[in-house]
Amino acid sequence: MIEVSKKDRRKYEAILKEELLTALGCTEPIAIAYAAAKAKETLGTIPDSIIVECSGNLIKNARAVVVPMTEDLRGIEAAAVLGAVGGNPAKELEVLTDVTGEDLTLTKQLLAQEICEVKLLDTPAKLNIRVRCKKGADSSLVEILHEHNHIVHIERNGEVLYDIPHSLEDVSESGTDRSCLSLEKIVSYGATADLSGLYEVLDKQIAYNSAIAQEGLSRPWGESVGRTLLEVYGNSVNVRARAAAAAGSDARMNGCEMPVVINSGSGNQGITVSVPVIEYARSLQSTHEQLCRALVVSNLVAIMQKYKVGRLSAFCGVVSAGAAAACGIAFLQGADADVLGMIITNTQGNVGGIVCDGAKSSCAAKISSSIEAGLMGYEMAKRGCVFRPGEGLVKEQYEKTIDSFCRMAKDGMETTDRKILEIMIEGC
CATH class of the missing domain: 3.30.1330 (60s Ribosomal Protein L30; Chain: A;)
Structure with missing residues (x-):
């Protein structure tokens, strides 16, 4: 396991505190x-x-x-x-x-x-x-x-x-530099981090995001994506992970007056990176510490992907969050950085084309699809299956694959972003 310097440990804790806001x-x-x-x-x-x-x-x-x-x-x-x-x-x-x-x-x-x-x-x-x-x-x-x-x-x-000094072009003006994030370091940090300074924010993420997920499952918010999943597909942990996260978005997108802990500026991403991990931790009877360490990993993996794209784009952020949730679930079960890289590759190679056409009820369905893709990507990885370099945007190294999809999302989808807004402004 790679060694994480004291300097990077301080940065990782600072990044989590900066990103996991209520x-x-x-x-x-x-x-x-x-x-x-x-x-x-x-x-x-x-x-x-x-x-x-x-x-x-x-x-x-x-x-x-x-x-x-x-x-x-x-x-x-x-x-x-x-x-x-x-x-x-x-x-x-x-x-x-x-x-x-x-x-x-x-x-x-x-x-x-x-x-x-x-x-x-x-x-x-x-x-x-x-x-x-x-x-x-x-x-x-x-x-x-x-x-x-x-x-x-x-x-x-x-x-x-x-x-304060600011540039319309430069999106990295405030906060801790995110370029220190890497899969190997995130896995090592998740396994060995001193959690004493992080329990407050992680416990809030567990409590708040679980509560809004339960609210979404308890009552018919929006189009009830989460409730529909449970009614149609049963009560396995795989379905519960998707349904609970989707239900949190069902409630949140339709006016629920309950707070969430966000990730990368997004409540839907905050729900996506946390609720599936919480569901799996309950199923596996994991300890509180094990759950918190898995949440450290899932949150940081999402941030590592998303900071390269930017807060807002035409690329649906819950795709990265769904991959990150599967990484947290895999870490909970002992997976290493290589497996996490395979998960991200398999997830992005599957649903990396989902566009963001605004915040609304259908975000819940996109959350379910992204988590499902992440979990399937994990099952593939456990069997040694990963999409190959040269196929689409997949590169030889996992970090380069992540960069490929981030470049596509940030630079390649500029025209898509403008066209989506143009069509939306046209009205119904």
Whole structure:
């Protein structure tokens, strides 16, 4: 087993703490609500005019999903107005936690008055939000860039109150450098890490993501993908892993007011990397420590793949997360880095073409498909079967295969991304 330096160990723990954040609701509309709440706080009063400018990927992911604490309101306008009316910016991605019935009533009134205007922001950044609030002669501006809770600029009445150096092109400005991640090091770190500094965030991931999965299985949220899987395919651990994760997304995409612990900026990815591992750990009667070590592996494998693509793209992030979940399950059963590389290769070679056409109910089905592909990839790997170098995007080394799919997702799907947004804006 490869040795992981003390420096890299510190980095791995820092990366997990930076990525495994708590969020209430889909992170794109929540980021908009956060920006609006901060803009309203800066303005000092509820605005009578809001302009929300978003990059295309934000519009794609925020336009169809239910905003939590609203019962059934969807879209960018609802997120922005509710954030400005009742959001608490101190809570960042849990900004809507304290929303009251009175806040919701006022939000609906302001939406009826059409005080919010949404514009497509001309920016090379995939994740970019600018919210402008006005009240009489007073105005405020808040900008978020590259990460859902990363405010880079604040103005009031044209005066700059806060600004940090930032580039629309550079997505690696904040946080710990992710380039230190490798499969061999992740497996070694997962097996030997001092978990004392990680138990808090991992226990929260177990508790929160299990709870929303159970909620999705208990009641008919959205199109009930998770419940359907259990009803049709039985109660094996394989089916439960897929069904529970899908059910968490069923609930989350359709307005469930329960928080999740995210991964790579996404609640659906956070659910996907954790819930299947939790289900298998229960079936295997694993100890709490064994489960936490497996979650360290699954989370880091997902981050290793996703940071090269970026927070948002035309590539569905739960594909990488499904592969990562299967890696966590394999690690739980003693697999080494070579097996994990085979799992990722087999998963990406199977479902690596799934596109992201926004956050919505069908995300639950994509989660199920990706986890199923990951588990099949693991079964293939156990039998020594892996897609061969030269077949499609598969390369001789696993790390190079991961790079191939990441390059395809980030660079190759630029046109796809624009076309998806164009078609979505056309409407039904």
